[in-house]
Amino acid sequence: MNGRGLAVVAVALALFVTGSAVALAGPVAGGPGGLLGGASDPPALLQFDSDEVRCPDEFAANSSTAVSAGPENTEVTYARNVSLPSSSHAVGGPTFERLNESAYVLDVPIEEAGNASRSCSGVVRYNGTVRMPAGDDPWTLIVKQDGERVTTLRGDSDHTLLGGSTSVSGSVSAPAQTNGSANSSE
Structure with a gap:
């Protein structure tokens, strides 16, 4: 040649x-x-639901977080017990928005439902799953109730061809109680 x-x-x-x-x-x-x-995939609120309102003897504030990180997207599922302010209030439809390149806000409204059909102010548990692009690592998810921050979650996912790992940390703040019940630590 x-x-x-x-x-x-x-x-x-x-x-x-x-x-x-x-x-x-x-x-x-x-x-x-x-x-x-x-x-x-683009950021999105994938699922949101709330349990039936209950009238327990005592309110136990607690929350849980589950993170599923994949090579394309990170899904965060957050659940929380909420003490409602009166018998005519309920959890409303949430909003999920992107603040910047890697921060998101899930805002869960507590709304007047119109009719006071129960004998107590009530407690309800909500559960929501959001999706964030994996390229947004490290990410921040701020959870609000009626515009007030109740939790900030921060995460980072490490992905390679051989596998990956996810680490999450968070901080919690308690919204002001309007019905006299105490909010225990989470």
Whole structure:
């Protein structure tokens, strides 16, 4: 082979290797893709529900958090007991919004339901799951009730081809109680 033939083979080999690397890495504009991970889905409130309102003898404030981190998205499920201010209040429809590149807010309203059909102010537990793109690591999720911050969760996910891990930390604050019940620690 002459010098010119060798140059053509070298260029073809370089293009092949470069094309293979791009195919493995996937599209750059949507986050990682291909074998190294898929494109991230947009942030969203995936699920939200609340239990029936109860009239317990004592209110026990508690919450729970579960995090599922994958190569494309991180899902956070947050649940919390809420002491309602009166017998005519209930948990309303939440909002979920992005504050900046890696911070999100889940705001759960406590609304007047209109009719006072129970004998106590009531306690209810809500449960919501949100999705954040994995490329937003480290992330912050602020949980509010009626616009007041009750919890701040911070997380970071470490993903490799061999697996991953997630760490989450949080801080809790108690909203002012309007019905005289005490909020215990979470």
